[in-house]
Amino acid sequence: MEQQFLLGASTAAHQVEGNNVHSDFWALEQMEGSDYSEPSLDAVDQYHRYEEDIRLLAQAGLNAYRFSIEWARIEPEKGSYQEEEILHYEKVLQCCQKYGVEPVVTMHHFSSPKWLIQEGGWESEKTPEYFAAYCAHVVKRLGHYMHYVCTINEANMGLQIAAVAREMMIRMGIRPQVGVKFALPEAIQQKKAREAAVFGLPAGEPVNTFLSMRTARGDELVMEAHCAAREAMREICPELKIGATFSLYDLQPQADEASEAEAQKIWEADFAHYLPYLEQDDFIGVQNYSRKLVGPEGSLPVPEGAETTQMGYEFYPEGIGHVLRRVAVETGKPVLVTENGIGTADDTRRVEFIRRALAGVEECRREGIPVLGYLHWSLLDNFEWQEGYSKTFGLIAVDRATQTRIPKPSLAYLGGFAGEFC
Numbered sequence: 001m002e003q004q005f006l007l008g009a010s011t012a013a014h015q016v017e018g019n020n021v022h023s024d025f026w027a028l029e030q031m032e033g034s035d036y037s038e039p040s041l042d043a044v045d046q047y048h049r050y051e052e053d054i055r056l057l058a059q060a061g062l063n064a065y066r067f068s069i070e071w072a073r074i075e076p077e078k079g080s081y082q083e084e085e086i087l088h089y090e091k092v093l094q095c096c097q098k099y100g101v102e103p104v105v106t107m108h109h110f111s112s113p114k115w116l117i118q119e120g121g122w123e124s125e126k127t128p129e130y131f132a133a134y135c136a137h138v139v140k141r142l143g144h145y146m147h148y149v150c151t152i153n154e155a156n157m158g159l160q161i162a163a164v165a166r167e168m169m170i171r172m173g174i175r176p177q178v179g180v181k182f183a184l185p186e187a188i189q190q191k192k193a194r195e196a197a198v199f200g201l202p203a204g205e206p207v208n209t210f211l212s213m214r215t216a217r218g219d220e221l222v223m224e225a226h227c228a229a230r231e232a233m234r235e236i237c238p239e240l241k242i243g244a245t246f247s248l249y250d251l252q253p254q255a256d257e258a259s260e261a262e263a264q265k266i267w268e269a270d271f272a273h274y275l276p277y278l279e280q281d282d283f284i285g286v287q288n289y290s291r292k293l294v295g296p297e298g299s300l301p302v303p304e305g306a307e308t309t310q311m312g313y314e315f316y317p318e319g320i321g322h323v324l325r326r327v328a329v330e331t332g333k334p335v336l337v338t339e340n341g342i343g344t345a346d347d348t349r350r351v352e353f354i355r356r357a358l359a360g361v362e363e364c365r366r367e368g369i370p371v372l373g374y375l376h377w378s379l380l381d382n383f384e385w386q387e388g389y390s391k392t393f394g395l396i397a398v399d400r401a402t403q404t405r406i407p408k409p410s411l412a413y414l415g416g417f418a419g420e421f422c
């Protein structure tokens with residue numbers, strides 16, 4: 001039987017649930033001199049309001065919801081699994097069933113339990129085993145509600161962050177000393193010491209969250225965690241469709257050999273070098289927000305006069321179609337759009353973004369590319385990490401004083417494609 005196209009929207013636990021008190025980011029948000037513009041606090045209280053959110057999604061005609069299960073809730077202390085939190089997510093999954101919505105479950109979306117960071121975080125050799133054990137526990141209890149699981153959201157993000165940070169430091173005149181080590185200014189050193197203290201680590205000890213600058217070994221560990229989790233979950237539920245997701249730009253080199261070689265180098269770092277770890281995956285989760293023009297020295301600024309989004313990215317909805325095609329061709333695997341969207345206060349631009357993005361997805365499907373679905377980021381305006389609540393990616397606005405949901409026209413617009421796509 002042909003599988004139904006998944007048309008829906010995505011969120012992540014830390015960004016919508018609220019009060020993720022046992023997580024690393026909660027701790028960092030509360031820290032004096034935090035990089036976060038504001039703390040997440042109640043977020044949009046999805047922990048208590050999930051039914052309304054899933055109902056609004058379903059009523060708009062959408063049939064899939066990607067959300068994440070929060071590791072820090074399930075295992076707030078190492079090895080101590082919370083049955084009441086399993087029961088909470090069971091209710092969320094049952095609610096999806098009730099409204100005829102296919103859940104696409106992410107096991108890790110950036111935030112981690114605080115204890116994991118105390119143990120070395122995403123640079124520790126023990127993390128793959130810890131992560132696999134948590135995933136196995138969840139799937140043992142709840143796997144029968146699921147068909148699609150994303151192990152790790154944007155598995156390549158730490159490496160992308162490291163590349164950007166390195167570029168910025170060099171621009172600020174901070175030169176690498178030995179290998180990748182930088183002589184950090186006093187203020188940064190002090191902030192790093194405060195961060196270490198938040199986790200009870202001695203000053204000088206690195207804090208390796210999922211969004212810290214990743215080392216080459218850390219990058220391998222993320223992939224080992226993905227593979228270990230995939231195998232552990234498969235052993236329990238062999239029929240689950242499992243993949244990881246990747247943050248991918250539509251790389252567009254200038255028309256000369258050096259620019260093309262540079263774009264290929266970026267693609268290699270962003271995606272191609274992960275291929276050996278993905279051979280046993282059932283699908284690739286593709287996340288795209290814009291394109292990147294590439295010159296011989298690296299990425300180029302957004303072209304003069306181009307429309308930009310709240311995040312400063314170029315408005316470029318064609319990116320998703322291009323990236324989907326490239327990933328499908330290079331991997332030979334089914335692809336699932338796990339995120340694609342725009343931070344904007346003008347919902348008419350979101351509608352236009354969706355129209356053009358879906359035209360690209362449709363073209364891929366017409367070419368015979370196995371596209372499993374399109375999950376828009378995001379269902380709700382939510383906590384945009386260090387940017388706080390200032391960036392609005394949602395199909396639904398939220399008045400955070402009352403937590404009232406206010407669907408935007410783009411929600412109905414996306415739902416209107418159900419007839420054509422599903």
Ligand code: BGC
Pocket residue numbers: 012015153154247287339377384385393
């Ligand atoms: C992340 C989301 C984030 C979105 C918009 C993605 O990189 O997975 O958590 O909110 O981009 O910036």
